[in-house]
Amino acid sequence: MTRYESLANTMAAEIRSGSLAVGTRMPSLRQVIAQHGVSQSTAFRAYYLLEEWGLIRAQERSGYYVARGAAVPESREATAKRVLAESAKVDISELVFSVLEAARHPGVVPLGSAFPSPMLFPLQRLAKSLAQTARTVNPWSTVVDLPPGNEALRQQIALRYLGMGLSQRLDEIVVTNGALEALNLCLMAVTRPGDVVAVESPGFYAALQAIERLDLRAVEIPVDSQTGLDLDALEQALDKHPVRACWFMTNYQNPTGATMPLEKKKALVELLARHEVPLIEDDVYGELHFQADYPLPAIAFDRKGLVMHCSSFSKTLAPGYRIGWAAAGKFAEKVQRAKLMTTLSASIPVQAGIADYLQHGGYDRHLRKLRAALRAQLDAMNVALRRYMPKDVKWTCPSGGYFVWLELPETIDALTLHRHAIEQGVSIAPGPIFSAARSFRHCVRINFGHPWNADIDRAVRVLGELVTQAVK
Numbered sequence: 001m002t003r004y005e006s007l008a009n010t011m012a013a014e015i016r017s018g019s020l021a022v023g024t025r026m027p028s029l030r031q032v033i034a035q036h037g038v039s040q041s042t043a044f045r046a047y048y049l050l051e052e053w054g055l056i057r058a059q060e061r062s063g064y065y066v067a068r069g070a071a072v073p074e075s076r077e078a079t080a081k082r083v084l085a086e087s088a089k090v091d092i093s094e095l096v097f098s099v100l101e102a103a104r105h106p107g108v109v110p111l112g113s114a115f116p117s118p119m120l121f122p123l124q125r126l127a128k129s130l131a132q133t134a135r136t137v138n139p140w141s142t143v144v145d146l147p148p149g150n151e152a153l154r155q156q157i158a159l160r161y162l163g164m165g166l167s168q169r170l171d172e173i174v175v176t177n178g179a180l181e182a183l184n185l186c187l188m189a190v191t192r193p194g195d196v197v198a199v200e201s202p203g204f205y206a207a208l209q210a211i212e213r214l215d216l217r218a219v220e221i222p223v224d225s226q227t228g229l230d231l232d233a234l235e236q237a238l239d240k241h242p243v244r245a246c247w248f249m250t251n252y253q254n255p256t257g258a259t260m261p262l263e264k265k266k267a268l269v270e271l272l273a274r275h276e277v278p279l280i281e282d283d284v285y286g287e288l289h290f291q292a293d294y295p296l297p298a299i300a301f302d303r304k305g306l307v308m309h310c311s312s313f314s315k316t317l318a319p320g321y322r323i324g325w326a327a328a329g330k331f332a333e334k335v336q337r338a339k340l341m342t343t344l345s346a347s348i349p350v351q352a353g354i355a356d357y358l359q360h361g362g363y364d365r366h367l368r369k370l371r372a373a374l375r376a377q378l379d380a381m382n383v384a385l386r387r388y389m390p391k392d393v394k395w396t397c398p399s400g401g402y403f404v405w406l407e408l409p410e411t412i413d414a415l416t417l418h419r420h421a422i423e424q425g426v427s428i429a430p431g432p433i434f435s436a437a438r439s440f441r442h443c444v445r446i447n448f449g450h451p452w453n454a455d456i457d458r459a460v461r462v463l464g465e466l467v468t469q470a471v472k
């Protein structure tokens with residue numbers, strides 16, 4: 001560990017122990033230099049690191065202060081059964097942006113990415129559908145296809161629900177700019193500033209960012225890396241907090257890859273129905289199942305119209321096209337209005353192009369190939385992890401999607417590992433970005449959505465070496 005890392009760790013421990021309370025002014029750089037006998041650059045880099053960890057904030061011309069949320073105690077176990085004692089305001093965006101930014105450079109092996117390789121998608125065939133529909137599009141479609149969206153597309157989406165045995169009303173399907181917009185609109189439809197929202201821990205950072213942006217409060221519910229959400233903890237949270245909405249993933253959860261068994265999904269829906277709490281179900285990876293069938297989402301058990309099921313074509317067909325949807329049950333009209341008031345409509349020619357592809361392009365054939373490719377890539381990732389990781393590293397083996405979740409020895413700091421990995425041209429998604437309390441400091445999410453090659457093999461080897469060095 002370098003001098004500045006060790007200084008940052010010492011100060012981080014003081015902040016986390018609560019001896020430096022939120023809002024306290026940190027010692028000036030000059031004081032740090034004098035107290036710790038370090039150089040100016042060491043002091044400066046230590047503060048920079050604390051800022052990156054989200055523990056302190058710079059205030060212009062005034063110095064550094066302990067950031068909001070920094071004093072929340074760390075979790076010691078990735079799958080610990082723990083609910084935040086109180087609902088909390090969320091302050092995660094800076095950390096997420098800095099991690100995502102570092103991983104964007106071309107040439108970095110994207111183990112930290114949230115996307116699969118674009119090479120796995122039928123881009124040529126899709127372009128043909130787009131060109132075809134652009135030539136023949138009805139000029140009035142700019143008006144007709146406003147929310148809830150292009151009817152042919154909504155029919156195709158409804159057919160996919162039918163394939164799972166679920167009948168979905170066309171007027172309850174609202175087409176959006178990707179699943180992320182669908183999720184955000186659903187959240188806006190059922191909450192007001194100050195409301196409490198239950199999210200997963202670890203969970204998708206965009207849920208935390210949405211909560212932060214809409215001035216809501218989060219209560220984090222632990223996720224078991226095999227079977228997903230801890231329902232007992234959810235029940236306790238529902239009893240203790242005025243929870244206005246839940247945002248959960250039931251299939252191939254991001255970041256753990258966990259899938260809730262059917263019985264558990266049913267129990268979840270029943271529990272929320274008893275409390276009349278809406279569920280925003282994020283199911284963007286559901287189509288990427290390695291077993292024969294799509295694992296039924298929670299909406300399959302919904303009798304009260306309380307589940308808003310959100311998904312998209314971003315992970316399965318057309319990453320940059322930004323087409324998603326919400327099957328929003330009794331909230332569909334509110335979601336549709338929120339869509340009209342925010343971005344008006346998803347791109348109309350693109351909706352028509354995707355509808356044409358779904359009708360004529362061979363989507364199911366493509367999905368079968370995609371699932372087989374991901375399955376093979378998971379096998380290759382497992383082999384590489386077994387080969388390069390020290391023995392005390394554990395990871396999940398999901399039955400779909402393209403993420404594995406690694407639990408490293410507890411002494412390892414995933415944010416430091418992330419920085420060292422970036423220096424060697426490898427990105428990872430460090431655990432703290434998946435939690436409002438910045439827990440999971442010794443966990444990382446890695447992506448196996450890219451066809452296996454020497455660069456990926458090297459990247460896993462580099463990670464293995466960094467972890468091995470860090471435990472020594």
Ligand SMILES: Cc1ncc(COP(=O)(O)O)c(C=O)c1O
Pocket residue numbers: 114115177178179180181204249254282284311312313314315323324
């Ligand atoms: C869990 C999860 N939900 C939603 C999204 C956003 O999906 P889209 O790209 O369709 O907006 C992502 C993308 O990374 C995701 O990982």
